[in-house]
Amino acid sequence: MxxxxxxxxxxxxxxxxYLTSARAVLDRLGVELADFRSFGCCGYPLRSLDQQxxxxxxxxxxxxxxxxxxxxxxxxKCCFGSLxxxxxxxxxSPSLKEEINxxxxxxxxEYQSRVQVKHILSVLYHDVGLEALQxxxxxPYKGLxxxxxxxxxxxxxxxxxxxDDPLHPVIFDALVRATGAESLAWDSRLDCCGAPLLGVNDxxxxxxxxxxIKKSREAGADYLCTACPFCHLQFETxxxxxxxxxxxxxxxxxxxxxxxxGLSLGIEEERLWSREDSVDSRGIRSxxxxxxxxx
Amino acid sequence: xxxxxxxxxxxxxxGLGLIYKIYFWFSKGLVRTSRNFTTWERVxxxxxxxxxxxxxxxxxxxxxxxxxxxxxQRRTFKEDLLRWAMHMSIYxxxxxxLLMHALGSLVMAPLFPPYYSTVNPFFFLRDLSGLLxxxxxxxxxxxxxxxxxxxxxxxxxDYYALAILMLILGSGILMEGIKITSxxxxxxxxxxxxxxxxxxxxxxxxxxxxxxxxRQYGLVSPNVKGPVDPQVLARGRExxxxxxxxxxxxxxxxxxxxxxxxxxxPIALFLDRTGLPxxxxxxxxxxxxxxxxxxxxxxxxxxxxxxLSLLMNAVMDRERSHPANIATRQMIxxxxxxxCGTCSxxxxxxxxxxxxxxxxxxxxxxxxxxxxLVRGKALEPVQLRxxxxxxxCCTSCDRCTVVCPSGINLRELWVDLKEDLxxxxxxxxxxxxxxxxxxxxxxxxHPRKEYDAPIQMVRQxxxxxxxxxxxxGIPLDLSHQAPALPVFLPDxxxxxxxxxxxxCTNICPVVAAFENPEEALGLLPHQIMTSLGxxxxxxxxxxxxxxxxxxxxxxxxxxxxGVMVTDLLYELKNLAAGNQRGSAGLTGQGxxxx
Numbered sequence: 001m002x003x004x005x006x007x008x009x010x011x012x013x014x015x016x017x018y019l020t021s022a023r024a025v026l027d028r029l030g031v032e033l034a035d036f037r038s039f040g041c042c043g044y045p046l047r048s049l050d051q052q053x054x055x056x057x058x059x060x061x062x063x064x065x066x067x068x069x070x071x072x073x074x075x076x077k078c079c080f081g082s083l084x085x086x087x088x089x090x091x092x093s094p095s096l097k098e099e100i101n102x103x104x105x106x107x108x109x110e111y112q113s114r115v116q117v118k119h120i121l122s123v124l125y126h127d128v129g130l131e132a133l134q135x136x137x138x139x140p141y142k143g144l145x146x147x148x149x150x151x152x153x154x155x156x157x158x159x160x161x162x163x164d165d166p167l168h169p170v171i172f173d174a175l176v177r178a179t180g181a182e183s184l185a186w187d188s189r190l191d192c193c194g195a196p197l198l199g200v201n202d203x204x205x206x207x208x209x210x211x212x213i214k215k216s217r218e219a220g221a222d223y224l225c226t227a228c229p230f231c232h233l234q235f236e237t238x239x240x241x242x243x244x245x246x247x248x249x250x251x252x253x254x255x256x257x258x259x260x261x262g263l264s265l266g267i268e269e270e271r272l273w274s275r276e277d278s279v280d281s282r283g284i285r286s287x288x289x290x291x292x293x294x295x
Numbered sequence: 296x297x298x299x300x301x302x303x304x305x306x307x308x309x310g311l312g313l314i315y316k317i318y319f320w321f322s323k324g325l326v327r328t329s330r331n332f333t334t335w336e337r338v339x340x341x342x343x344x345x346x347x348x349x350x351x352x353x354x355x356x357x358x359x360x361x362x363x364x365x366x367x368q369r370r371t372f373k374e375d376l377l378r379w380a381m382h383m384s385i386y387x388x389x390x391x392x393l394l395m396h397a398l399g400s401l402v403m404a405p406l407f408p409p410y411y412s413t414v415n416p417f418f419f420l421r422d423l424s425g426l427l428x429x430x431x432x433x434x435x436x437x438x439x440x441x442x443x444x445x446x447x448x449x450x451x452x453d454y455y456a457l458a459i460l461m462l463i464l465g466s467g468i469l470m471e472g473i474k475i476t477s478x479x480x481x482x483x484x485x486x487x488x489x490x491x492x493x494x495x496x497x498x499x500x501x502x503x504x505x506x507x508x509x510r511q512y513g514l515v516s517p518n519v520k521g522p523v524d525p526q527v528l529a530r531g532r533e534x535x536x537x538x539x540x541x542x543x544x545x546x547x548x549x550x551x552x553x554x555x556x557x558x559x560x561p562i563a564l565f566l567d568r569t570g571l572p573x574x575x576x577x578x579x580x581x582x583x584x585x586x587x588x589x590x591x592x593x594x595x596x597x598x599x600x601x602x603l604s605l606l607m608n609a610v611m612d613r614e615r616s617h618p619a620n621i622a623t624r625q626m627i628x629x630x631x632x633x634x635c636g637t638c639s640x641x642x643x644x645x646x647x648x649x650x651x652x653x654x655x656x657x658x659x660x661x662x663x664x665x666x667x668l669v670r671g672k673a674l675e676p677v678q679l680r681x682x683x684x685x686x687x688c689c690t691s692c693d694r695c696t697v698v699c700p701s702g703i704n705l706r707e708l709w710v711d712l713k714e715d716l717x718x719x720x721x722x723x724x725x726x727x728x729x730x731x732x733x734x735x736x737x738x739x740x741h742p743r744k745e746y747d748a749p750i751q752m753v754r755q756x757x758x759x760x761x762x763x764x765x766x767x768g769i770p771l772d773l774s775h776q777a778p779a780l781p782v783f784l785p786d787x788x789x790x791x792x793x794x795x796x797x798x799c800t801n802i803c804p805v806v807a808a809f810e811n812p813e814e815a816l817g818l819l820p821h822q823i824m825t826s827l828g829x830x831x832x833x834x835x836x837x838x839x840x841x842x843x844x845x846x847x848x849x850x851x852x853x854x855x856x857g858v859m860v861t862d863l864l865y866e867l868k869n870l871a872a873g874n875q876r877g878s879a880g881l882t883g884q885g886x887x888x889x
C-alpha cells in the first residue's frame with residue numbers, strides 16, 4: 001500500500017505536527033508514502049476568483065501523481081475536496097481537460113484521469129481497515145470524550161467527494177472509537193469551522209468557530225478532534241484570543257486525529273507533538289488506561 | 296601603468312558602492328517593519344545586536360552557519376546535488392584563484408616564502424582552480440540556457456555575472472597559453488633571470504636554452520628548426536636547471552595553458568609580434584578591476600551579501616530580535632538574492648503564474664520588484680497592482696524560505712510586502728478569497744483599522760461595476776429558455792431547476808449568522824438562484840452574499856432539485872472578479888475564458 005503524500009501549503013508552515021504525526025502513524029500501520037517536491041498548491045484559495053487557475057493547479061498535482069503511478073493521500077480536507085472536484089470536472093469535461101493539458105504540456109505533464117484521491121481518514125478506514133487498526137492499538141484511552149470535526153470539504157458535495165454518508169457520516173466516529181475514546185454525537189459536528197471566511201469576514205468566520213466550540217463544550221467534549229489544518233488552526237486561533245463571551249471558560253483544545261491515534265499506537269510524543277500547540281492538547285495522555293500505562 | 300591607475304579607481308568605486316549599500320540597508324525598508332525607526336536607531340540596534348550575538352551562546356550558531364551554510368553551502372546541497380557541485384566548483388575555484396593568484400603577493404608570499412606562482416604546487420593549482428570554475432560555469436550555462444527549467448527567469452544581471460567570469464577566465468587562460476609560446480617573453484625572461492654571459496646576439500648558450508624550451512616547454516621560436524643536436528639539448532638542460540628550474544615548473548603542469556599554447560603554436564610568432572600577450576594582460580586585469588568596481592551593484596555582490604544573510608538568519612528571528620534589526624535584515628536580504636530561481640521553480644503557486652503570466656507571482660521576480668519599490672522608484676499603478684496580485688496569491692507555505700540557498704526569509708518579506716501594498720488602497724480582489732486566511736490568523740498583529748480597511752474597500756470595489764445593473768429598469772426576458780450563464784464548470788448550469796423551496800437559505804450558516812440577513816448580505820441563496828433564472832446576472836454577482844459564502848456546500852447537498860448552489864456562487868465570484876481584473880488592466884487571463 002503506497003500513496004503520494006499531499007501535504008498542501010498550511011501543514012508545512014503552520015501545522016507541522018500533523019505531518020510528523022501522520023507519517024508516524026501511517027508508517028506504524030504499514031502505509032508507504034512517496035514525497036513529491038514538485039507538488040504545489042491544490043488551487044483551493046484560487047477557486048473563488050479563477051476556476052481555470054484552480055483547475056490547472058489541481059490537475060498539475062494529479063498529473064504528477066499519475067505519472068508516478070500512485071494515488072494521492074491528502075492530509076488537508078480542503079486540498080482533498082479541491083483535488084476531488086478537479087478530478088471529477090476533468091473526467092466529465094474532455095474540452096476542459098484538453099485545455100488544462102495544454103498548459104501542463106509546458107512542463108511535460110499530461111493528465112489522463114487515472115488517479116484516485118483519498119483523505120487520510122478514508123485510507124485508515126477503508127485501506128488499512130478498522131480491524132487492522134484496532135489490532136495495533138496498545139494504549140487505549142478510557143473516559144476520553146472527543147468531538148470529531150467532520151469537515152465540510154471532505155464531506156460535501158458528497159457526489160464529488162464520496163467520502164462518507166453526508167447526513168450520517170460514520171468513518172470519523174469509528175476511527176475515534178477504535179482508540180477507546182468516546183466519539184460524541186454533538187450538535188454541530190457537520191457544520192463548517194469558519195475557516196474559509198477568515199480574513200474575509202472575520203465576524204461570520206469566528207462566530208461559526210466559537211459557536212462550534214461552545215457546542216462541543218456543552219456536549220461534554222474534552223477535545224475537538226480534527227483532521228484538517230484549516231479546522232485545526234481555526235479552533236486554535238479562536239481560543240488563543242481573549243473571547244469576550246467566554247473568556248473565562250476552559251478551552252476545548254483541538255487535537256489532530258493522527259495525534260489521538262498515534263499516542264494509542266504507542267508512538268513517542270515528540271513525533272506527535274513536533275510543534276508546540278497554541279492551545280495545549282497533550283493532556284490526552286492522562287486518559288490512557290491505568291493498567292496500560294505501565295505495560 | 297594600467298594597473299597603477301585603475302586599481303585605486305576600482306577600489307574607490309567598490310568602496311563607495313559598499314557605502315551606498317550600507318546606507319541603503321539602514322535607511323530603506325518595508326513600511327510595516329521600518330516605520331517606527333530612524334536610520335540612526337537602526338544603526339544603534341545593529342551594533343547592539345552584533346555585540347550581543349558575538350558575546351553569547353549564539354556565537355556557536357554563527358560559527359556553525361559559517362562552516363555549513365557559507366563554506367560548505369549546505370542549503371544548495373540539500374536542494375540539488377548537481378547545482379551544489381556547480382556552485383562549489385565556481386566558489387572554491389574562484390576563491391583559490393583570488394587568494395593565490397590575484398592576491399598572491401598579499402596572501403601567499405607571507406605564508407609560503409619564497410613564493411613563486413610558477414612553481415608547483417601553485418602552478419598546477421592555478422590551472423586546476425581555473426578548470427573548476429570553467430566546469431562550474433559550463434554547468435551554469437547548461438542550466439540557464441539549455442536545460443529548460445520551468446519558471447526560471449534570466450535577467451541582464453545573470454548574463455553579466457556569467458560574462459564577467461568568462462572574460463576573466465578566458466583572458467587568463469589565453470594569456471597563459473600565449474605567454475608559453477611567446478618568443479619575446481622568453482628573451483625577456485632569459486635576460487632578466489638567465490646566468491648566461493656576455494653578448495646575446497648569436498650566443499650559443501642562449502640558443503641551447505631556446506632549443507630546449509622549444510622542444511619541451513612549448514616555446515615557438517623563429518630560430519629553431521629542423522633536427523636538433525642532442526649535445527645542444529643537453530647543454531640547454533644544464534642552463535635550464537641553473538637559471539629557470541628554481542622558479543619555474545615545466546609548462547605542461549599548466550594543463551589549461553599548455554594545450555592552448557600547442558593549439559596556437561602555428562600562429563604564435565605572428566601573435567607575439569602583434570603584442571597580444573600585453574593586450575591580453577590588460578584585458579585580464581581590466582576585467583578583474585571592472586568586476587571588482589561593479590561588484591557591489593551587480594549579482595556578484597552576493598559573494599559578500601549572501602554570507603551576511605545566511606549568518607543573520609542563523610541567529611535572528613521575529614520573536615527575539617530587535618524589530619529595527621529585522622527591518623535592516625530584510626534590506627540586506629534583497630541584496631543577498633542571487634536570482635538563482637530556486638524559489639520560483641519550487642513555488643507552490645507556480646501553476647497560477649502559468650495561467651496569469653504575472654511574473655510577480657514568482658518569488659525571485661517579486662523580490663526584484665520589491666527592490667525597486669523600496670528604492671523609491673515610482674511604480675505605475677498597474678505595476679503596483681500586479682505586484683499586489685503576485686504577493687497576495689502567496690499561500691505562505693514557507694517553501695521558498697526553506698529552499699532559498701541564500702537563507703533569505705522570503706515568507707516574512709511577502710507578508711510585510713502584502714501589508715504595505717494593501718494599505719495603499721489597491722482594491723485587490725484576492726483579499727476576498729481564502730488567500731486571506733493567514734492574514735486573518737495574524738489579525739492580532741495589525742491595528743484594527745488597518746486590518747479592516749482593505750477588506751471593506753475591496754468589498755465595495757467588486758460590487759461597484761454591477762450597481763447600475765442592480766437598479767433594475769431593464770425589461771425582464773421571461774421566455775421559457777433558461778438564459779445562458781457563461782459558467783466555467785459545465786455542470787453548474789442547472790439553476791433553472793430551482794423551485795424556490797428555500798432549503799438552501801434555511802440551511803445556510805452564513806444566513807443564520809445574521810438577525811436581518813437580507814440587510815447584511817443582499818440577496819440570499821434562493822434569491823440568487825431565482826435571479827439567475829430570470830437572467831438577472833448583475834444583481835446576482837453584485838451582492839455581498841457571494842463573497843460571504845463559507846463554501847460549506849450545505850445548500851448544494853440539501854437542494855432537492857440538485858441545483859449546484861455553491862458551485863454557482865463560485866461561478867458568480869469568478870464573473871465578478873474576472874471583471875475586476877480586466878478593468879485593472881492586468882494582462883493574462885483571469886477567471887472566465889469568454
